[in-house]
Amino acid sequence: MGVTERNPAAKTMAEKVWDAHVVRSHPGEPDILYIDLHLIHEVTSPQAFDGLRLAGRKVRRPDLTLATEDHNTPTLDIDKPIADPVSRAQVEALRKNVAEFGVPIFSLGNIDQGIVHVISPQLGLTQPGMTIVCGDSHTSTHGAFGALAFGIGTSEVEHVLATQTLPQDRPKTMAVTVNGTLPDGVTAKDLVLTLIAEVGTGGGSGYVAEYRGAAIEALSMEARMTICNMSIEWSAKAGMVAPDDTTFAYLKGREHAPSGADWDAAVSAWRAQRTDAGARFDREVVLDANTMSPFVTWGTNPGQGVPLAGSVPDPADFDDPDDRAAAERALTYMDLRAGTAMRDINVDTVFVGSCTNGRIEDLRAAASVIAGRRVDDNVRMLIVPGSARVRQQAESEGLDRVFIEAGAEWRAAGCSMCLGMNPDTMAPGERGASTSNRNFEGRQGKGSRTHLVSPLVAAATAVTGHLASPADLS
Amino acid sequence: MEALTSHTGRGLPLRRSNVDTDQIIPAVYLKRITRTGFEDGLFAAWRNDPDFILNNPAYAGASVLVAGPDFGTGSSREHAVWALQDGGFAVVLSSRFGPIFKVNSGKAGLLAATVDQQVVEALWALLEAEPTVAITVDLQARTVSAGTGESAVSAPIDVDDYTRYRLLNGLDDIAITLQHTDEIDSYEATRPSYKPVTQSAG
Numbered sequence: 001m002g003v004t005e006r007n008p009a010a011k012t013m014a015e016k017v018w019d020a021h022v023v024r025s026h027p028g029e030p031d032i033l034y035i036d037l038h039l040i041h042e043v044t045s046p047q048a049f050d051g052l053r054l055a056g057r058k059v060r061r062p063d064l065t066l067a068t069e070d071h072n073t074p075t076l077d078i079d080k081p082i083a084d085p086v087s088r089a090q091v092e093a094l095r096k097n098v099a100e101f102g103v104p105i106f107s108l109g110n111i112d113q114g115i116v117h118v119i120s121p122q123l124g125l126t127q128p129g130m131t132i133v134c135g136d137s138h139t140s141t142h143g144a145f146g147a148l149a150f151g152i153g154t155s156e157v158e159h160v161l162a163t164q165t166l167p168q169d170r171p172k173t174m175a176v177t178v179n180g181t182l183p184d185g186v187t188a189k190d191l192v193l194t195l196i197a198e199v200g201t202g203g204g205s206g207y208v209a210e211y212r213g214a215a216i217e218a219l220s221m222e223a224r225m226t227i228c229n230m231s232i233e234w235s236a237k238a239g240m241v242a243p244d245d246t247t248f249a250y251l252k253g254r255e256h257a258p259s260g261a262d263w264d265a266a267v268s269a270w271r272a273q274r275t276d277a278g279a280r281f282d283r284e285v286v287l288d289a290n291t292m293s294p295f296v297t298w299g300t301n302p303g304q305g306v307p308l309a310g311s312v313p314d315p316a317d318f319d320d321p322d323d324r325a326a327a328e329r330a331l332t333y334m335d336l337r338a339g340t341a342m343r344d345i346n347v348d349t350v351f352v353g354s355c356t357n358g359r360i361e362d363l364r365a366a367a368s369v370i371a372g373r374r375v376d377d378n379v380r381m382l383i384v385p386g387s388a389r390v391r392q393q394a395e396s397e398g399l400d401r402v403f404i405e406a407g408a409e410w411r412a413a414g415c416s417m418c419l420g421m422n423p424d425t426m427a428p429g430e431r432g433a434s435t436s437n438r439n440f441e442g443r444q445g446k447g448s449r450t451h452l453v454s455p456l457v458a459a460a461t462a463v464t465g466h467l468a469s470p471a472d473l474s
Numbered sequence: 475m476e477a478l479t480s481h482t483g484r485g486l487p488l489r490r491s492n493v494d495t496d497q498i499i500p501a502v503y504l505k506r507i508t509r510t511g512f513e514d515g516l517f518a519a520w521r522n523d524p525d526f527i528l529n530n531p532a533y534a535g536a537s538v539l540v541a542g543p544d545f546g547t548g549s550s551r552e553h554a555v556w557a558l559q560d561g562g563f564a565v566v567l568s569s570r571f572g573p574i575f576k577v578n579s580g581k582a583g584l585l586a587a588t589v590d591q592q593v594v595e596a597l598w599a600l601l602e603a604e605p606t607v608a609i610t611v612d613l614q615a616r617t618v619s620a621g622t623g624e625s626a627v628s629a630p631i632d633v634d635d636y637t638r639y640r641l642l643n644g645l646d647d648i649a650i651t652l653q654h655t656d657e658i659d660s661y662e663a664t665r666p667s668y669k670p671v672t673q674s675a676g
Contacts, residue, residue: 050507258670322542419501
């Protein structure tokens with residue numbers, strides 16, 4: 001690599017966005033950072049509203065706050081009351097809380113309802129240079145726009161509701177440079193799974209990552225969201241992509257995007273937020289997209305993955321004793337034998353959806369593979385659009401017919417089987433290929449076994465009944 | 475939040491890495507809207523295994539969890555912290571924590587202290603030989619110590635200054651920030667007009 005002259009005044013994008021949001025900076029204390037947008041949902045907010053009530057506090061900026069219902073909601077019969085009384089009580093608590101504190105909400109049945117990280121970009125609320133938080137770890141998704149976006153816990157949700165700020169320690173910065181071009185049939189999901197296998201689940205701890213390089217610049221906004229979404233899976237504080245013409249083209253004309261003179265002012269500010277030449281990252285990871293291929297997980301964390309063309313690894317081959325023990329545990333849980341070709345692994349369930357891969361491009365990709373084919377008789381395939389609008393768009397393109405005719409189930413929007421909080425779960429011992437973000441033990445239902453895959457691999461797997469890519473289909 | 479200066483209690487050696495928050499408390503237990511009562515969800519799936527360490531009566535009453543690297547990765551659910559607290563834990567020691575879990579712990583009053591993996595290994599060995607040994611985590615002095623003689627462990631713990639200050643004094647984060655409301659007001663006055671709002675004012 002060429003050596004760029006270090007310029008002490010030069011800043012990375014993350015530093016610029018950070019500096020633009022510092023309300024107060026004092027030695028020995030974390031910076032107090034202003035939050036431009038706070039997204040909330042039913043699962044991680046009820047105790048925060050209770051905290052406000054107990055302390056007699058208000059929501060400082062309900063107009064910078066948006067609620068939706070996604071984690072706990074059913075994907076069938078959404079026009080009826082939620083059948084599970086505990087789930088219903090939680091959704092009702094959210095509705096009551098937002099009414100009391102004046103926060104806008106997109107409830108089940110509203111055309112703007114959906115997974116929180118899908119609806120905000122779709123509405124044009126997610127914009128470059130913003131700070132965005134949500135009581136959900138996949139808030140990193142919004143970094144695709146050059147926003148500094150990260151997940152928070154319920155105590156922090158309460159803090160943001162009360163103050164519109166968060167005390168935060170300044171993170172380190174990391175460049176994740178992906179050179180080259182992704183080969184045909186290799187997607188953003190394969191790229192990020194490859195990265196996580198390389199750096200490990202703790203590899204990003206303490207860093208804000210900036211994904212850059214030719215392979216990233218070539219990606220659509222939705223593909224960039226897939227990559228930023230999984231930043232938390234390697235413990236990065238946030239992941240960002242520099243805003244460019246792709247970003248501006250996506251945003252222009254959306255409901256909450258700036259217009260007129262504001263648009264011009266915004267675009268010029270957004271262009272200026274790119275990392276300066278000569279700015280120093282605390283660490284850099286370099287990957288080559290040219291060598292990437294469809295990538296799938298074999299274990300119980302997102303770092304335990306291999307190329308689809310590979311096989312289940314032998315724990316004995318891991319040098320690190322913790323990695324070896326984790327691999328042994330994972331193979332037991334996953335009921336897999338070392339050396340088994342990944343393509344020889346049969347699945348019972350295929351899930352296409354989630355904030356990682358539940359957007360329209362993902363559904364188009366899966367539909368392009370499924371069209372004119374049948375879902376294998378031994379496989380249940382669930383298609384869950386990321387939002388009600390994604391569902392509507394897919395239906396206007398006839399994708400719902402493609403899926404239904406192939407034997408897949410076409411559902412309403414929500415988090416669904418990604419975390420198995422609603423009735424969409426796998427049974428104990430069932431094995432699934434999932435376009436979601438976590439293959440943790442029991443994540444998609446108690447005792448369920450998950451292989452993380454791209455939408456293309458998910459669709460080919462549904463057709464063949466074993467892990468496969470579209471290239472494997474005759 | 476109650477002040478925490480030092481904690482002494484029995485330990486639980488959890489010889490696992492990558493304990494994600496879905497393991498600490500599965501999603502089905504997150505439907506509750508109260509702040510307490512999550513102990514039934516703590517390690518719920520693993521507790522079905524009679525050999526799981528938390529089921530071992532020798533470690534009953536443990537309040538210091540000693541875990542492998544990358545403890546608390548994954549989901550942002552603060553319920554994981556609450557479940558540990560409801561299950562009787564006051565301290566978690568690991569060589570590396572999931573970033574959101576670590577912040578949540580500091581906010582909710584669970585001390586998540588980073589120690590070298592060798593310290594974790596030494597504590598595991600000690601706890602497996604002597605399950606009732608007392609572990610003292612001194613936040614004031616930033617140390618962990620346990621045992622006597624050759625197997626004794628004494629090592630520094632890493633907790634960031636501000637979290638330590640708040641825990642030592644039992645301070646409510648929101649009240650601290652609200653002391654700077656005038657600075658928040660001044661900042662807000664400078665925000666660019668193109669920044670979006672979720673609803674019109676008024």
